[in-house]
Amino acid sequence: MSGPNTNYDPVEVSALDPANVDAAVEQALAAIAGATDLEALKAARLAHAGDKSPLALANREIGALPPTAKAEAGKRVGQARGQVSKALASRQVELEAERDERILTDEKVDVTRPAVRRHPGSRHPIELTAQRLVDAFVGMGWEVAEGPELESEWLNFDALNLGPDHPARQMQDTFFLDPVDSGLVLRTQTSPVQIRTMLEQEPPIYIVAPGKVFRTDDLDATHTPVFHQIECLAIDKGLTMAHLRGALDAFVRIMFGAETRTRVRANYFPFTEPSMETDFLCFACHGAETWGTPEQCRTCGGSGWIELGGSGMVNRKVLRTCGIDPDVYSGFAFGLGIERALMLRHGVQGMHEMVEGDVRFSRQFGTGA
Missing domain, CATH: 1.20.58 (Methane Monooxygenase Hydroxylase; Chain G, domain 1)
Structure with missing residues (x-):
């Protein structure tokens, strides 16, 4: 200026x-x-x-x-x-x-046009099936137990009476963490949850343990390296095979209908003695009762029966390992694959459909509306 x-x-x-x-x-x-x-x-x-x-x-x-x-x-x-x-x-x-x-x-909106609906997120059919299985046991008064997916080798094998030379401990079945002698594995079953519960709780024990497990399988129509299991454990005074059969029958009727029948076949598992496989009458063809010849049924493959899973009375060695006196308490355990239950219940043809993440698969179950 x-x-x-x-x-x-x-x-x-x-x-x-x-x-x-x-x-x-x-x-x-x-x-x-x-x-x-x-x-x-x-x-x-x-x-x-x-x-x-x-x-x-x-x-x-x-x-x-x-x-x-x-x-x-x-x-x-x-x-x-x-x-x-x-x-x-x-x-x-x-x-x-x-x-x-x-x-x-x-920004004009034509209120006469059909609304574009956004599909909300939802739980996967595997999760829904797991919840249905858990609900069946919770309804009978059992408790849900969980455990880590990274387990010690002792809890995953030794405590379950799977000795050092057992085939399940070989590298072709188990994911070991480096170094191999670290003693840590990705759990191959949800049974370690049972061991943890028996070590931490006093009987009586009635638990259901759902969870993710890992095995070195290739992905094909019936196998996947990561899958889900649900296992059940009961420890109490005076439990027998009759109680095991009763629990299995109640579970199967809840899942597949009140008229569903079961049968058992002798088998061997290191952590149960005696052990058995349980089958239930095919819910699609009801054996020969409906079809006359069950060979026409693709659900059971013509046998009229569907395999449920392994079960048995808890091995006395396992009870002692967990600090439970087998002369006072007895127990039973059984388990099955959740993916298998989903395949059986809904006619899913292969594992690929469950794990590839296609939302069209989930929407078939009404989870993506």
Whole structure:
């Protein structure tokens, strides 16, 4: 800003020259008229009406004029700035109206069109099947028990009477953590949860243990290296094979219908003695009762029976290992694969459908509506 000068001629100051003031107004009006949106108008306002605009600089020079020249210069610059402000306000109203009209057009909603529904997330059919299995035992008064997927080799094998030379401990069946002699494995079954429970709780014990397990199987129609099991354990005074049969019968009837029958076949498992395999009457063909010849049924493969899983009375060695006196307490255990239960109940043809993550598979079960 120039200092006071009594010999000052305002015409000689470039910023206050009438021609320059008129030129600044013309440039401002042109920029305002050329603004096509509010952002462009904001830029024009800063350039032509802001603190560093030509008219703002001219207004600062008025203070240095002698009193006789201030009135004329102030009137000229004030009218110019007022003209620019008026143009800015008018253009602001026009652009806001255009914006509002554009929004109404672009964001218009046709309420007569069918709504686009977003499919909500949901639990996988394996999880739903596991929950159904657990509910069957919880309804009988059993408790749910859980354990880590990374287990010690002792809990996964030794405590279950699986000696060092047992085939299940070989590398082709088990995922061992490096180094191999670390004593840690990815659990091959949910049975370690039973061992943990017996070590931590006093009988009576009635638990159901669902969970994920790992084995070195290739993925094919009937196998996967990661799958799910559910195992049940009961420890109490006076439990016998009759109680085991009763629990299995109750479970099967809950899952497959009140008329479902079971049968047992002798088998061997290191952690139960005696041991057995349990089958239940095919819920699709009911053996020969419906078809006449069960060979026509694809669910049971023509046998009329479906294998449920292994079971038996808890081995006395396992009870002693867990600090339970086998002369006072006895118990039974059984388990089955959750994927197998899903395949049987819903006719799923292969493991690929369960693990590949195609949402169309889940929607078949009403989980993705």
